[in-house]
Amino acid sequence: MSLIPRRAAAAVLAAALSLGVAACGGDEPGSTLELTAALPEQVPTGATIRIGDPTIQAVLGAAGLDKELDTAGVRVEWANISGGPQSIQAFRADKLDCSAVADIPSLFAAWTGTSTRIVFQSVTVDPLKFPVYQLGVAPGVNVTSLADLRGKRIAYSAGQAQGALVLRVLQKAGLTRKDVKLVELTSTNDSYVTSLGTKAVDVAPLSAQYVRVYKAKYPGATAVDTGIRDDASTLYCLTKSVQDAAKAAALRIYVSVRTKALLWQNDHPAEYAKLYYQDSQGLTAADAKVVVELTGAKGIPATWDNAIARLQQTADLLATEQKHDKLDVTTLVDRRFEPVETAAAGTRTVTGDAS
Template sequence: MIKYHRGTAMAALAAALALAAGCSEEQAVTKLDLAAALPDQVPGGTVLRLGDPQIQAIVGAAGLEKDLSAAGVQIEWANISGGPQSIQAFRADKLDCSSVADIPSLFAAWTGTSTKIVFQSVTVDPLEHPIYKLGVAPGVSVSSPADLRGKKIAYSAGQAQGALVLRVLQKAGLSQSDVQLVELTSTGDSYVTALGSKAVDVAPIGAQNIKLYEAKYPGASSIFTGIRDDAATLYCLTSAVEDANKAAALKAYVAVRTRALLWANDHQAEYAKAYYQDTQGLSEADARAVVEISGTKGIPANWDAAITRLQETADLLATEQRHDRLDVHTLVDRRFEKVQADAAGAQVVSGDAA
């Protein structure tokens, strides 16, 4: 008779169970064709890894966790947003989706990371409520974009701020040779610091940093860009959208995300506190001022105008930064277009002008 030691038998059993569990997990993951309808049911155990901190704060303040739970959506929140962080996390397979402007999806494609945009929002009255202004260093005279000639301008090629600079120069009739672009990644208040130290003359500054900058440095100023800069998206790894389980969870999340943005429009004081005050560290007064400056978000009835603007931006960057021409339709998953429009209902913004 062959005798087995109990420890050896238990180890073998554990290994067999682990292997079986692994096979079960693999069998549960079904690849979804990008042309197929989005599934409605979220299988148990499906987890979305999201870098969407602003929406995370709103979901908590609005009590929308219950909607996610009811849909069977589990989320691992990551304090990540913006292009450089999100693309790095995508490449390390640490993230499924992230909130960004329009540029990261372009740079992901140009640098070999396949992503899809699954959410679009727009700012109501975008020229009156810009996301960015041009901060001007103390002692530097700039009163309009035409005054940028000869100036040192903070520039990050792979971020929305970089595209903004190129678009402002284009509108002002200037080229890159007319200014000095200073390569500087925008992280935290890095542009504010660069302006304050006069390392640059001009830099795009986000709404939440405008008041901070002008209060911190005597003589600091800012001007409006005069161009639309309100692109706001959620983009995901293509592999996440092709995972039938995650696609179902994303469908539910996009609907909840839509309701979260609309809730923030109607509860601006609560939104200001939940995000800008409690997580970004602004004072109550400054938090409310940022919300007022940045305007309210709208859900477009369709994505036609947003895609047109994205194509124009892609074409500009391809020319100015010597990238291959890109058809941006390949970057957008329009199956989610109706999901967010249905969730917004009568509150969709029609005629989102390009």
């Protein structure tokens, strides 16, 4: 009987241990998960996800859903971050794993060298009845239809949802950038309201609830509907966070809980108005109630197919109009989380999501 030399035996033992870790410990903190691999079922001890998702953060306790995160061993570090520019900056500084945004940030992250994946999609149940944006019109300016935009000065922010909306509005109106004057402005509702009120611009996209504020502040102010679907809502994450097996396991739980939280919002509009818009955002009770009524119920799509198709159309438009590289948006979407979301919604998914 031959004996294995001590050095060779040590190598064999190390290899065996390595294989054991790969087989049994793939979801340990820091271990890598291929983007094609199944999401881990168990959340390892110490799994933490850093998330900017203020609306969900506000309702978890009231909905009792924070207990589901705790039971599953998911630890969330909440970040006071929202919107594309803030989230992309935080991603680059490695201060954030995921953030709730519209669809445009995932495109601009890709175009500016930050790799992300969309892990959650939601829609407005009746998107054209409850638009996210309207076009605010400066006092004294005559715009009652999209055709009236010709020759107007329009507030524009290239890297945000409002900027994409302006381009889509022009496309629908049969106009080009040469038919209007796009005025580059920092895209915030406050800055747009001020620019409209002081007549620095003729038209600006405003969140639907801000239209009310704008009209109250400036006599003669008006607004028109775009007639364009603008309800894209996602949770997107750093690709390397999704590739971290422990974080991916925690995200699987979070996506499920987030789904239930959105449905809870629909079922408890008064409580949601108080928790988020009144207590967190500082609105009056009356204004908080109006905002919830204006924004409409949120739905979980039965499939992400239509949302992805709309994202591709937007990416193609922005690539043409803003001189970006062509982009295949399927590379930005992690569809492993799609069945997690639909399973959590059960029979309450929204079908026919193609308007």
